[in-house]
Amino acid sequence: MTERKCILTGDRADPAMLIRLAVGPEGQILPDLRAKAPGRGAWIGVSRPELESALAKGKLKAALARAFKTGELQIPDTLPDLIEQGLRKALLDRLGLEARASMLLTGSEKIDVACRKGDVRLLLHASDAAADGNRKLDQALRVGQDAEGTDLAGITLPVDRDALSMAMGRDNVVHIAITDSRAAARLRGAIGRLESYLGCATEAPAHGEPASTDAPGVG
Template sequence: MTAADPIRRCILLGDRAPRAALVRLALSPDGHVLPDVRAKAPGRGAWIGVTRAELETAIAKGRLKGALARAFKTGPVLIPDDLPALIESALERAALDRLGLESRSGGLLIGTERIEAAARSGKLSLLLHASDAGEDGNRKLDQAWRVGNDEEGSGLRGLALPISRTILAVALGRQNVVHVGLTDPDAAKRVGEALHRWLHFIGPDPSTAPCETASQGATPFETEPTGSGAPDTDEDDLRGI
């Protein structure tokens, strides 16, 4: 663990992971629990690494309320009925904002020919497809990516996003964005982390997930027995950093 990549523990599962892979929950002044996906809200936060379905079950069974009460140590907490939806919306917005930032910085490729050329030359670090992209186009770019990485015959393929080309185009400030490529490994890592949090929470179809690459990595969770002493909350982050 480094100072720039602190580890946190999910208050529901006990799994430990870099906080960039988790979702922070913060307590508003009136006691309501709200998502703080950018980890900027002041005060103590609690972290979760569950899917939306797991969260809804934890809410229904009262497990989330108990875990939050122990984490915040402030007495009763108020959990909005639409907390899962609020988290999903915030994670989607954060992922699309990250794509938009990379687009404005010039680190993002669009257009099948440009992406294919970068893929075949081994310069592509991350490949994304809109949900309504054609299968033929996806296969063509996926194959080019495998060729450029000397991984022909492997399962390496681009990530099919749960958003259409229209939404993707709006997020990037472009027109008719069907496929997206990133050549810079650092940019790919930033986008990959934002997408991982969002897709993990909404529970994507495993068959659409890309194979592990140097820029993406495996799911960064480590299971730790309950009561191990790992922090449930970011008590050392009281400034909201």
């Protein structure tokens, strides 16, 4: 898809990193995270704190009224929560899919071996993983990537081990190693969207060549 414009900031970006808002059958504004809902939509590319501020000050309502050319819209107070819940679910669902497709490894010993062999394309840590365990696997990753002495490290997810374990159908998932490059790219996208929204982005996912800058923010 071509770039879209955030209705709050005017900035343009890849839609994979934005949030589409759509109008429900009764005029309610709802997140359309997969950008599949029929009809017109409006795009936002701000963090949760910025969205909450825009919602409280009426800026979001005004921007949506301009985008949809109507003031007869219902914006739920829970919209920031709905977006965060949806982004978390999208990330966990993606991890579950990759696990079922055997695109990843769990278990510190298996991950350590794969890291040192250079087979790991993406290393992930649960938010409540022990710092010592993270350091050991990060070092193994650097060894396998011939990057000793650099700051190369895994990504600490904004998701704890209980949520990871439930999503993947495995016990005590604390660390995850992605061994397939395409799976790693898919997960970087899901992680990047959530972290960007939470205001804690640690790694910007790649989305290919820059797109056209002439696309509107509504669609």
